Amino acid sequence: MGILVNIDNGGTFTDVCVTDGERIVHAKTPTTPHDLTQCFVDGLRTASDRLYGEEDTARLLRETEYLRYSTTSGTNAVVERKGAPVALLVDSGAEEDVYGIANLVDASLWQALVPHSPVGITVGADGSVGLAEFTTAINELLATSTSRIVIALRSAAAERAIKNLLLERYPRHLLGAVPFTLSHELVHDVDDARRVLTAVLNSYLHPGMEHFLYGAEKACRENGLPRPLLIFRNDGDSARVAKTTALKTWGSGPRGGLEGSVAYASLYGADVLVGVDVGGTTTDVSVVVDKALTVHAHGRVDSAQTSLPIPDLSSIGLGGSSVVQVVNGQIQIGPRSVGAAPGPASFGRGGTDATVTDALLLAGVLDPDNYLGGDLKLDPARAERALLTHVGEPLSLSAQAAALAVLRVFEEQAGAAVKEMISAAGREPGEATLLAFGGAGPVLASGIARAAGIARVIVPHLSAVFSAFGIGFSGLAHEYSVPMPGVDVEVKAARDDLLTRARRDMFGEGVSIDECTVETRGRFIVDGVLRDETWTDGSSPGQADQLVVRAWYPLPTFELVADEHGTVQPAAADGSRRIHFADGNEQEIAVYRPENLEPGQGAAGPALVAGDYLTCLIEPGWGFRVSSNSDLILEAQQ
Structure with missing residues (x-):
């Protein structure tokens, strides 16, 4: 390999x-x-x-x-409304409501996507359009400040007619060629508004x-x-x-964490695994039940409901770089983030806002001289000044007390989000295992678990880059779906068409279709959630909502080691550090370097596992051991 x-x-x-x-x-x-x-x-x-x-x-x-x-x-x-706005061609009469699209997206996002009024065109019963009206409509669209056009008609035949006219009048080899997208070519969705919104979003993102x-x-x-x-x-x-x-x-980074979560649910036999990815800007919470993800048939992109299936994932504006302030006498964390530039006040890059990272530094959890493996030095004095100014003084607290209050609010809010996701999956916190990853996930893992009522936490040894790690479980694949035809002969024809597309696209990937696993499925949509049933020759997809063909070619993946453990052996500490806990207590606790820990070793909390990229606080009342896969397993002590 x-x-x-x-x-x-x-x-x-x-x-x-x-x-x-x-x-x-x-x-x-x-x-x-x-x-x-x-x-x-x-x-x-x-x-x-x-x-x-x-x-x-x-x-x-x-x-x-x-x-x-x-x-x-x-x-x-x-999120930042920084895509390329598009011009929109619709059926005559749909210029105002665009097939009822206001029900699927908020007004501010729609205005960013389509800043100018859509242009209408008359479509004949056979899908034909008049040449003169076509020319007038296209000229009107080209007169706007937008540089891309979405052809968004109810009829697929009419969209193809417009495509032929565009290629004839504005051939691709000319400098004046018009970049355009046909909504029916991008997705197969019987809902006109949802299909059009999906095409508009795609065109909005495409140039960048x-x-x-x-x-x-x-x-x-x-x-x-x-x-x-x-x-x-x-x-x-x-x-x-x-x-x-x-x-x-869109959202592909968090999906990497989900793929890793599914792999870890199988590795550790967790029937309910809650992934908590605490990054710099957001905390993403997901639930894997019975080793599978819940996938919404019409996933949301920001405020927009689309035609794309997207897994259930809750993103909240809590992260290491989230700005902390006091609003109406209460600590508010996020959703605004300072990112990496200028970053938290402790980065010393010009930022003056207080952040969660600054609070962790003042609590003693972060080593100012070894943040990101020593690539970035943190400034405790700047962190103290920011927390005192933005939290301490408004609440009459010292900078130290303000930092602990911030961390307590973070854990409570993240814990509440975790409980809500578990409840939505129809399960109980007592059944769940928390998988903590991202830069700040392991630091706050036991506090979040306590707030959520969870007694077991897994911290991957690659938690700092777990979403990147999770990407490694993906294959080279393409999936196609169409609304299920109503007649068997049409189903076979539709399947053959999808198989032809799969063969063509996998060839374009440099892979023969004979080397791929090809599946045909009947897809059912139940309460907005997808449920697939494999369709083999001789069987029938029944009353499925969609016909799906997926071609998949396996790629090499990262190895995982099954966990086998007996009596936990005491780990040797590599030093100690003074930590301030949320209850106000200050303790000198043992510090363990992750690279010096061996599978089967462990210790009781309070303790700190701290390396170049992994920092995990084991609070009082918790203990940890190292699994065969070199992950940390945290358990609440009885």
């Missing part, structure tokens, strides 16, 4: 996870929002240094078999994503990557840039 590289580009940090089959190295670099290619290359450079002992990006890429990548670029473009991803692929190619860069998508699979739609990148 060649080298495998996974990269997760988050809002605050870009994480890299690399294995050569014998060892795993990882790195974190600050995300550079002004140029995402920079942090992409910086991460590869740092990872090559960890792997080879010197920076050699070209060597790393030459020896890489597969590079899988997820990016927050699309997510941020929607195309520019950046092809730039990243160019950087890889110039440094000798032998295979195309693979983009990890929000459906849990990967594909090359040229075979990926922009909207499929």
Whole structure:
């Protein structure tokens, strides 16, 4: 097996996870929002240094078999309203309500997506459109400030007629060619408003994503990557840039964490596993029940309901870089974040807002001289000043007491979100195991678990880059779906058409369809949630809502080691640190370096496991042991 590289580009940090089959190295670099290619290359450079002992990006890429990548670029473009606005062509009479689209998206997002009034066109009963009216409509759309057009008609035939006219009047080889998308070509959805909204969102993200991803692929190619860069998508699979739609990148980073969560649910036999990913900007909470994810048929992108299936994932504005302030006498954390630039006040990069990271530093949990492996020094004095100014003085607390109050509020709010997700899945906290990852997840894991009523926590040894790690469980795949035809002969024809598309696209990926696992499924939508049933030759998909074909080619994955343990052996401490706990007590507690811990070892809390990238606080009343997979297992003591 060649080298495998996974990269997760988050809002605050870009994480890299690399294995050569014998060892795993990882790195974190600050995300550079002004140029995402920079942090992409910086991460590869740092990872090559960890792997080879010197920076050699070209060597790393030459020896890489597969590079899988997820990016927050699309997510941020929607949240920050920084995509490319589109012009919209609709059926005459639908200009005002666009098929009732206001029921699916809030007004502010829709205004950002489509800033100018849609233009209507008359469609004949046979799907035909008049040439003169077509010319007038297109000229009107081109007169707006938008540079892309979405053809959003009720009739697929009418959209094809418009496509033919566009290609005839504005051929692709001319400088005046019009970038356009047909809503029916992008997704098959009988709901006109939902299909149109999905097409608009995709076009809104397309230019920025195309520019950046092809730039990243160019950087890889110039440094000798032998295979195309693979983009990890929000459906849990990967594909090359040229075979990926922009909207499929939305939320792909958190989906990497979900793939890792499913793998860990099987590894540890957890029937209810709650993933808590505490990053710099958000805390993402998900639930894996019976080793499977809950997938919504019409997932939301920001406030918009789309045609894309998206797993159940709750994102709350709580993260290490979340701004902390006092509002109406109460501590408020987020949703605004300072990201990595300027970052928390303790980063010393010009930020003056108080953040959760500053609170962790004042509590003694973070080592100011060894943050991110020593790549970034933290300034306790700046953290103290920020917390005193923004929290302490408004509440008449010392900076130290303010920091502890902030952490207590964070744990309570995150714990409440965890309980809500478990309840929505129809289970109880006592049944659940908490999987804590992300930069700050392990630090606050036992406090969040306590607040949620959970007695067992798993902290992956790669928790700091767990979403990047989780990407490594994806295969090279494409999935296609259409509304289920009502007649058996039409079902067979539709299936054959989807198989033809699968064969073509997998060939484009450099893989023969004969090397793939190809499944046909009947897809049922029950209370908005997907349920698939495999359809084999000789059987019938029954009354399914959709016909689905999926072609999947396995890629090499990271190895997991099954947990086998007996009596826990005492771990030898590597030092001690004075920690301030939320109850006001201050204690000198044992500190353990994760690289010095062996499977089967453990200790009772309070304790701190602290390394270059993993910091896990084991609160009083909890204990930990190291699993066979080198993960930390935290359990509440009876």
